Amino acid sequence: MTNRKRIFVCLLLIIQAGLIWPVYAIFSGIKPMILGLPLSFAWIIFLLLSSFFLLLWYHLSEPSDSTGER
Amino acid sequence: MESWIIILIICGIYLAITLAMGIIPGLTVSESVTGFVAGDRSMNLLILYFVMGASIFSSFAFLGGPGWAYSRGAAAFYIIAYGTTGMIPIYFFGPKVRRLGEKYGFVTQAEILSDRFNSKTLSALLAILSIIVFIPYLTLQMKGAGYVITTISEGAIPQWMGAGIAYLVVLMYVYFSGVMGVGWTNTFQGIFMMIIAWFLGLYLPYKLFGGVGEMFTQIAENPDVTKAMLQAPGLTNSGEPWNWWGYSSAVLVSAVGFSVWPHLFMRAFAADSDRTMKLTGVLYPTFQLFLVPILIIGFTAILAYPGVSPADTILPHVLTQLDLPVIIIGLVCAGTLAASMSSGDAILHSAASIGVRDGLSLFLPDRLTTDKKERFHIRILVILISLVAYYFAVISDIPIVNLLLGSYGGVAQIFPLVFCMFYWQRANRLGALAGLVGGIATTIFFLLYPELRPVPMHEGIYGLLVNIPLLVGVSLMTPPESNQRLKRYSNI
Numbered sequence: 001m002t003n004r005k006r007i008f009v010c011l012l013l014i015i016q017a018g019l020i021w022p023v024y025a026i027f028s029g030i031k032p033m034i035l036g037l038p039l040s041f042a043w044i045i046f047l048l049l050s051s052f053f054l055l056l057w058y059h060l061s062e063p064s065d066s067t068g069e070r
Numbered sequence: 071m072e073s074w075i076i077i078l079i080i081c082g083i084y085l086a087i088t089l090a091m092g093i094i095p096g097l098t099v100s101e102s103v104t105g106f107v108a109g110d111r112s113m114n115l116l117i118l119y120f121v122m123g124a125s126i127f128s129s130f131a132f133l134g135g136p137g138w139a140y141s142r143g144a145a146a147f148y149i150i151a152y153g154t155t156g157m158i159p160i161y162f163f164g165p166k167v168r169r170l171g172e173k174y175g176f177v178t179q180a181e182i183l184s185d186r187f188n189s190k191t192l193s194a195l196l197a198i199l200s201i202i203v204f205i206p207y208l209t210l211q212m213k214g215a216g217y218v219i220t221t222i223s224e225g226a227i228p229q230w231m232g233a234g235i236a237y238l239v240v241l242m243y244v245y246f247s248g249v250m251g252v253g254w255t256n257t258f259q260g261i262f263m264m265i266i267a268w269f270l271g272l273y274l275p276y277k278l279f280g281g282v283g284e285m286f287t288q289i290a291e292n293p294d295v296t297k298a299m300l301q302a303p304g305l306t307n308s309g310e311p312w313n314w315w316g317y318s319s320a321v322l323v324s325a326v327g328f329s330v331w332p333h334l335f336m337r338a339f340a341a342d343s344d345r346t347m348k349l350t351g352v353l354y355p356t357f358q359l360f361l362v363p364i365l366i367i368g369f370t371a372i373l374a375y376p377g378v379s380p381a382d383t384i385l386p387h388v389l390t391q392l393d394l395p396v397i398i399i400g401l402v403c404a405g406t407l408a409a410s411m412s413s414g415d416a417i418l419h420s421a422a423s424i425g426v427r428d429g430l431s432l433f434l435p436d437r438l439t440t441d442k443k444e445r446f447h448i449r450i451l452v453i454l455i456s457l458v459a460y461y462f463a464v465i466s467d468i469p470i471v472n473l474l475l476g477s478y479g480g481v482a483q484i485f486p487l488v489f490c491m492f493y494w495q496r497a498n499r500l501g502a503l504a505g506l507v508g509g510i511a512t513t514i515f516f517l518l519y520p521e522l523r524p525v526p527m528h529e530g531i532y533g534l535l536v537n538i539p540l541l542v543g544v545s546l547m548t549p550p551e552s553n554q555r556l557k558r559y560s561n562i
Contacts (some may be wrong), residue, residue, distance in 0.1 A: 020317070021358060028301055041286075045362060069325075
């Protein structure tokens with residue numbers, strides 16, 4: 001497994017853990033409000049965006065020999 | 071002219087445009103089964119992105135999403151949470167599935183799995199499972215469409231006629247154009263839904279409270295609203311605070327099952343390239359983001375319109391209460407129809423394709439000897455499945471919603487097989503069958519007897535806890551599949 005894959009899997013597991021108990025329990029409250037949204041809502045949106053950028057990074061950093069159209 | 075007539079005219083124009091968009095692209099696709107089921111493997115990024123996104127955003131998202139936020143508060147974040155990671159697996163297996171499909175002619179999920187695990191029984195099992203979860207799913211979409219048309223016509227058009235008209239349009243373009251009809255209409259309907267959702271999600275809190283932040287502050291400070299409304303994991307169906315077991319396990323099961331829903335999985339066969347497939351996975355969260363305004367619509371109504379029941383009617387209820395221009399109400403209603411139809415078409419098309427390719431082909435192979443015959447049978451099944459779903463939607467009183475609630479647990483049981491297909495060579499026929507049957511049986515058991523669960527987790531988790539050890543254990547105790555077969559899946 002390459003380092004790139006390892007980093008990807010680790011970050012993915014962190015994001016997944018953040019979506020459920022116990023990590024989400026820490027961020028499940030109402031205050032502080034972030035950009036007008038309760039913390040519990042803002043946290044989920046933050047993780048959604050994190051997961052988007054994580055996969056985007058993984059895709060863009062793919063070595064060129066394994067991409068391309070077959 | 072009465073305002074509801076104008077609204078109906080807008081919906082009528084919308085349906086006509088959808089029908090045209092659905093039929094025209096079918097004219098260019100070949101007469102083959104691959105053309106009908108997988109669009110000659112020619113879908114580009116734009117279409118595939120919207121096919122995936124709009125298929126997922128059904129009338130559940132448009133009516134149920136605000137309903138959840140309105141009645142269950144933070145529990146609704148679950149809908150965003152499972153989609154956060156749920157589509158990621160498709161980035162990895164999607165391109166492999168696509169290449170194998172191109173090479174060996176697969177067009178459905180059961181075909182590729184039954185080839186890898188060398189089992190026709192598996193194909194039949196998956197066909198049965200797919201159709202059992204698809205019919206209630208389609209029925210609910212029809213009910214949603216019928217409900218919208220009845221509400222806006224102030225009862226002048228009965229539900230049976232509303233659902234009938236909307237789904238006659240769907241039936242026609244699925245019948246003529248197959249998946250390309252689904253593709254183009256979903257692109258159109260997806261863009262339409264997104265605009266409507268963002269508009270309403272920003273406009274309603276602004277109009278009623280002066281802004282999104284102000285709205286949430288007022289909910290948080292209102293003494294009559296329970297704190298659990300904004301604090302995860304929110305409330306249960308009956309209004310009690312939800313527990314973390316239930317919330318977390320529901321997120322996990324839905325995330326696991328998300329990418330292997332047969333109608334989403336089989337779109338990998340329609341992709342025109344690996345790049346398209348990968349980018350669809352990468353970009354999926356941008357579609358998921360559109361649940362944010364959808365949930366805000368529901369939150370807006372908590373203080374503004376308390377006591378609306380059933381909660382799923384909150385969006386139409388809010389629309390009728392506000393002094394919105396008739397055109398806007400008409401467009402929102404068309405948007406709700408779009409949500410219902412863009413899921414209904416994908417499900418209808420997949421159910422019929424799977425029924426013939428994976429079910430009927432095992433029992434009546436003589437009837438499906440040519441592409442033309444096969445396509446004919448798929449079309450017949452498109453009509454039959456529409457009629458069955460229509461029967462459940464407007465005639466029968468059987469509460470099939472419960473079936474749909476259990477379906478995520480059942481579909482999640484396919485995931486271990488898909489994972490092992492590419493990443494664990496040792497997995498074999500008996501292991502796959504034992505895992506799938508054991509997992510589904512356990513899920514159904516705990517769905518029927520929820521009080522027997524040791525902890526209040528989603529029944530699908532118990533299914534997976536039986537499924538995975540059986541898949542691994544039985545595979546290790548029995549001989550592996552032939553090298554030749556395994557090679558196809560490891561070198562792809």
